[in-house]
Amino acid sequence: MTLHSGWLSPTGQTRQATRHTALGAATPAGPLQSRSGILPGTYDGQYRVGGLWMSGNAGTMTAVVFHGRAVIQGTTTQGAYPVSLDADITVTFADGDAQHGRIDLLALRVYDDAYDGSGRTEAVVEIVQGTPAAAPVAPTTPDLALPLFRVSVPAGTSAGTGGIPWTTSTTDLRTTLVSAGGILPVYNNATVVGSYPGQYQDNDNSGFLQRWNGTEWVRYPKALGGIAPTGTVTTGSYTGQYRDSSLGVLQRWNGSAWQSAITPPPFASSLDSGYTTSTTYTAALTESAVTALTLAFTAPTTGAVLLHFGARMLTQSSTTATAFMAPQVTQGGTVVLSANDEYCVSHGGTVYSSASTVWRLGALTPGTSYTATAMHRSSDAAVTCWFDNIFMRVEPAN
Structure with missing residues (x-):
């Protein structure tokens, strides 16, 4: 197993590493930055995201993190780090505190000594351990890291007590990205603002293709003069636009507010x-x-x-x-x-x-x-x- 990271190793980059990390994924987040995220796709095409999935081993404190590819955006000057995990790995969570539960964070993290002074130059799958408390909170995501899963570790949990209850203790935090101009398959990032007017995303929650108009995500197609379906338009784009409201009432945008398009007889x-x-x-x-x-x-x-x-x-x-x-x-x-x-x-x-x-x-x-x-x-x-x-x-x- 090798965790490849393109343009990071000070001793050179192999052709294999180049193939793994030539992702072409850079959903813009600005003129010189992209989003951090995981490349979408599964072998059978049934799911949006399969890469870097975590599956807990029942009765234990261990879990398997599956292979996949991602991009982690650094500062503007650092650029984006393409990362590829080419084989499944096993991670082990520390036993639970005797008195209080805690929340751990599983993250994909890049260390780059030239910028962080860590003395390390590598990409790792890392568990950021939380602090036990009566009301535990998740630890802060480290710099240059992509959160993958949040894991609740109950008090007194260990392999000897049945391990982490995996079916109820994990929260998927993975987000997606695609190449510039590509249609983003939304996954845990439906509310992230767009980067430029004309950007598109496929919203899994609504099942609609959406276009960023510079202010909000708007269901597409939205033909001029068409009636926008319920929940797709918050602010009208032009005077005379119509939408179907959540109450089943046809409304017309008057330039500043939505009004009932059909006024009941006085x-x-x-x-x-x-x-x-x-x-x-x-x-x-x-x-x-x-x-x-x-x-x-x-x-x-x-x-x-x-x-x-x-x-x-x-x-x-x-x-x-x-x-x-x-x-x-x-x-x-x-x-x-x-x-x-x-x-x-x-x-x-x-x-x-x-x-x-x-x-x-x-x-x-x-x-x-x-x-x-x-x-x-x-x-x-x-x-x-x-x-x-x-x-x-x-x-x-x-």
Whole structure:
């Protein structure tokens, strides 16, 4: 077994080492740096990453680290160190502390005496032992090292007590990288920001190909005018872009915020009954807490709306009088449509009866705000007309 590291040995580099370390992997992290990570791939193509996997030996304190290839980025001046482990190796973790558990870190590490003064010039698979504690934390990853696995070592653990419980004690920390311009298969690094607009990654969690737009990862393809699926777009890219929200509501980006693309028809109602004896249309009803039932709406692009309105009415102690209800539409202080009997709903009788109708109102100014007010009257000043369950609704019309 040889752990190869390209352009590191002071005594020269063999052709075999050159073959092992000519990886061509340099996912950019800046103009003169790349990400550290492991080259993806498995022999059968079923998994994203197979290299430098760790498998614990049941009942022991040992584990097997499988062969694989990686790149470890140093400082800007150091450059990136390609590393290749060409055969599986066994690593041994120290027995657990008698009182407290600890967390160890398995890492792939490069020592370069020219930069770190360590007196060593080599690449190693290394266990960084944590400190036992009641609430243990993982040790800090050393400089020029790539974390592979985090291993929890319970108190009192040893080969004689059954070893490390491998199925519950390890956390995979490996991350991926590919050559510049390649599509990165995401593995433990989905939230890492992109390096340049136009960079791509395949997000295993979402199952989508994503493109870095300079600010965030955006699902691709994202055709101009297309509706972005739920969870793929946080900030709109242009005014007029649409997305499907997590609540199943179609939204439109207005340049600064997402707004509902389909506005429900405005609706207003009152269940507080009241009466009037006025023979001219009035908004006020006696014994009702609602001073005036109003409904604000914005004229659509067609300049026309359908006014839906109605009420439950009766004429007290009279079968000859009539109760009338109709909306009045205003724009600011200007009456656009006055309440009148031509398009009202009406009822005469001593028993409550519900009536409703629809009226088309056109010649409105698109995008302008209007107000509809429910108006009421009696045909006879001597007859009290009651109104209940009053409602108004406005929807766009052709």
